[in-house]
Amino acid sequence: NISKIQGERKGKGNVTRGARPASAATFDVAVVGAGIVGLGAARQLVLRHPALSFAVLEKERQLAHHQSGHNSGVIHSGIYYTPGSLKAKLCVQGAALCYEYCDQKGIPYKQCGKLIVAVEQDEIPRLKALYERGLQNNVRGLKLIGAKEIQAKEPFCRGLMALDSPYTGIVDYRQVAQSYAEDFQEAGGTILTDFEVTDMEMAKESSSGSEDGLKYPVIVRSSKGEEIYCRHIVTCAGLYSDRLSEISGCSPEPRIVPFRGDYLVLKPEKCYMVKGNIYPVPNPRFPFLGFHFTPRMDGSVWLGPNAVLAFKREGYKLFDFSATDFLDAVLYSGLWKLVLRNLSYGLNEMYRACFLSAQVKELQKFIPEVTVNDVLRGPSGVRAQALDSDGNLVDDFVFDGGTGDIGSRILHVRNAPSPAATSSLAIAEMIADEVKRRFEL
Numbered sequence: 430n431i432s433k434i435q436g437e438r439k440g441k442g443n444v445t446r447g448a449r450p451a452s453a454a455t456f457d458v459a460v461v462g463a464g465i466v467g468l469g470a471a472r473q474l475v476l477r478h479p480a481l482s483f484a485v486l487e488k489e490r491q492l493a494h495h496q497s498g499h500n501s502g503v504i505h506s507g508i509y510y511t512p513g514s515l516k517a518k519l520c521v522q523g524a525a526l527c528y529e530y531c532d533q534k535g536i537p538y539k540q541c542g543k544l545i546v547a548v549e550q551d552e553i554p555r556l557k558a559l560y561e562r563g564l565q566n567n568v569r570g571l572k573l574i575g576a577k578e579i580q581a582k583e584p585f586c587r588g589l590m591a592l593d594s595p596y597t598g599i600v601d602y603r604q605v606a607q608s609y610a611e612d613f614q615e616a617g618g619t620i621l622t623d624f625e626v627t628d629m630e631m632a633k634e635s636s637s638g639s640e641d642g643l644k645y646p647v648i649v650r651s652s653k654g655e656e657i658y659c660r661h662i663v664t665c666a667g668l669y670s671d672r673l674s675e676i677s678g679c680s681p682e683p684r685i686v687p688f689r690g691d692y693l694v695l696k697p698e699k700c701y702m703v704k705g706n707i708y709p710v711p712n713p714r715f716p717f718l719g720f721h722f723t724p725r726m727d728g729s730v731w732l733g734p735n736a737v738l739a740f741k742r743e744g745y746k747l748f749d750f751s752a753t754d755f756l757d758a759v760l761y762s763g764l765w766k767l768v769l770r771n772l773s774y775g776l777n778e779m780y781r782a783c784f785l786s787a788q789v790k791e792l793q794k795f796i797p798e799v800t801v802n803d804v805l806r807g808p809s810g811v812r813a814q815a816l817d818s819d820g821n822l823v824d825d826f827v828f829d830g831g832t833g834d835i836g837s838r839i840l841h842v843r844n845a846p847s848p849a850a851t852s853s854l855a856i857a858e859m860i861a862d863e864v865k866r867r868f869e870l
Contacts, residue, residue: 432579434590453656453824455645456484456619458864461626461673463487464499465602468609469857470864474663475616477861478870479652483618486649488625493606495676496667497742497850499810501692501723501731503706505536505848506530508545511532515826516846519859522566524596530854531600534608543706546588548794552710553590559710560647561590563637564835570595585702585796597706601726602850609853629662629677638643647838656826661868662839666744667741668813679831683815683823683843686758687742691782693789693805694807699799703730705720705794714771720791731807737782738764745809761826766820786848789821815844827857828863840867 458480475483489495500857505523510517531538546557556573563571572593574582579591593737608619628650633852647659666673671685707722723731739757741751758764768775781787785801792799816825827843830836840863845856864870 450770451647453658454484454619455482455856456657456659457481457870458661458663458868459484459649459657459659460644460665461486461649462607462665462667463489463492463610463620463622464495464665465493465606465609465850465853466667466856467663468492468606469853470616470663470665470842470860471844472609472613472616473857473861474856474864475613475618477865479616480706481870483613483793484659484826485613485620486624486626486651486657487620488652490622492610492620492622494814496605496810498603499745500602500810500847501721501734502599502602502725503543503723503848503851504595504600505572506543506568506597507566507611507848508559508563508568508571508592508594509711510562510566512562515859516824516848516852519826519849519852519855523855524598525852527600527605527851528598530608531605534732536600536604536608537783538598538600539724539726540596540598541705542582544574544583544586544588544710545594545595545708545710546579546586546587546795547590547593547710555710555713556590556592563592567591567596568596573599577734583704583707583796586707587795587797593781596650597724599706600726605853607851618814621657623653624655626650626673627652627676627682629835629839632658647835660838661864661870662848663842663864664843665837665860670809670813670815670841670843671688673830673847674831674843677831677841679829679836679839679841680748683817683827684757684761684763685742685813686737686761686764686816687744687754688736688741688814689744689809690736690810690812691747691809692731692734693785693792693804695799696803699728699803700728700730702796702798710736711797714774718786718787721797724791725784726845733806733807734810735778735782735788736812737778739811741812744769744804744811745811761818763816763818763820767816767822768820770820781792812847813844815846830867832860838868841863 453860507520704724709719740755743756829841
């Protein structure tokens with residue numbers, strides 16, 4: 430039970446499920462969310478502050494169960510992002526740290542490289558601009574190559590010109606997140622799974638008479654009525670970051686609108702057609718759209734994804750539906766502004782989601798030999814897209830706190846967009862810096 434954990438937390442950390450304590454456990458900092466960002470941040474915090482007590486609270490029974498376990502597994506190199514932006518800096522730093530960490534821990538990865546391929550003449554200026562951007566971001570090893578060099582690297586790929594990024598890689602991010610959790614526990618941290626946070630409040634005066642009540646004034650409650658007491662809270666809740674912010678009395682904006690991405694997979698006997706990552710030249714308006722060829726650590730090849738509005742925040746299947754999540758999205762003015770400005774893009778994505786042949790047609794621009802018979806419908810992921818009330822995609826990291834007693838004790842990581850998995854160790858350092866600054870740890 431949690432009482433037992435409380436006594437043990439200075440030793441090796443523990444995972445507990447469904448504990449119902451007689452007296453609630455106390456922690457200096459509780460991190461809500463056991464995805465790769467939450468676990469990375471918790472790991473960094475406990476390593477920096479070994480004398481303090483830390484907990485990670487996770488609503489699922491497994492760790493890294495949502496975005497961290499449903500992504501493409503690419504270690505991005507930092508080409509796409511605006512020079513000087515936080516995303517660019519954290520991605521380049523994070524990729525280097527990710528490779529270093531995997532080497533230290535013996536986590537397998539492949540540095541299989543990536544080609545960003547221009548298949549139309551009008552894409553070449555954008556490709557050259559990407560090359561310049563990558564150089565400004567200090568991405569290693571970038572070079573522009575022509576049609577013959579494309580085929581030398583990817584024999585089945587056709588293109589006019591490509592940007593070659595040899596240090597792009599692939600890894601199983603669920604395995605990386607699990608390793609962060611083990612580091613956290615070994616340093617004395619506690620992980621409570623099956624603990625869905627539904628309420629946060631300051632302890633009442635009557636319960637503050639004890640020393641613990643004064644020292645740990647914030648009560649965090651789960652959907653099952655469990656409680657922990659803490660001094661400070663850090664939320665890294667991905668798809669639920671806006672709702673957790675509202676629970677704590679902070680701003681509901683930016684709102685999270687869930688977009689489902691469906692992948693196809695190449696049949697095993699056709700995987701020889703793809704050696705490394707093959708990406709399109711991104712559309713500047715929607716840089717996360719476009720079909721990719723992504724090899725996986727298990728030898729499979731994922732194709733896609735598309736991007737369509739999900740009718741449930743954790744809805745990985747076509748007909749998954751939550752009335753609350755659906756109404757939350759469709760009643761939000763920011764979504765309608767986005768939709769009306771980009772109606773044709775949205776309709777095209779919906780069309781491709783329904784018809785396999787339409788997706789394969791996109792893929793054939795790069796590998797003409799791919800046919801409908803070579804692919805199967807594969808897994809899906811849901812992207813936590815932060816959106817403001819004007820319908821703008823929030824593209825960079827957002828930290829937020831609140832006012833009053835409880836607001837001043839909370840740091841919300843409101844938006845940690847792709848490439849958050851690649852950048853997770855660099856983001857963790859930034860979160861730890863912010864925690865120290867805000868909470869004066």
